[in-house]
Amino acid sequence: xxxxxxxxxxxxxxxAFDAPWQGRVFALATAVVEQxxxxxxxxxRQQLIKAIAAEPDRPYWESWTAALEALVxxxxxxxxx
Numbered sequence: 646x647x648x649x650x651x652x653x654x655x656x657x658x659x660x661a662f663d664a665p666w667q668g669r670v671f672a673l674a675t676a677v678v679e680q681x682x683x684x685x686x687x688x689x690r691q692q693l694i695k696a697i698a699a700e701p702d703r704p705y706w707e708s709w710t711a712a713l714e715a716l717v718x719x720x721x722x723x724x725x726x
Contacts, residue, residue: 654705667706674713681720692716 653671654661662668678686692712697703703711 662706664706667709670706670709670713674709677713677717677720689713689716 660668660671662671674689678684678689682688689712692715693708696708696711696715699711700708
């Protein structure tokens, strides 16, 4: 996923995760953006903006989780092959 335009926490230039689940949320978001939107991160970014606006005091990676939870139910279903 192209991270330009996303304010992703970093330490020494590397992505920063304080807990393993945060890295998993990031990986899931990356997979959804790649598979469902052909790499276009805008639908996820818009959901993330809404999630942060809805609860500004919520921890950052929890907002990523909320954005995914809002985005995924609306995705078209593809059969598993």
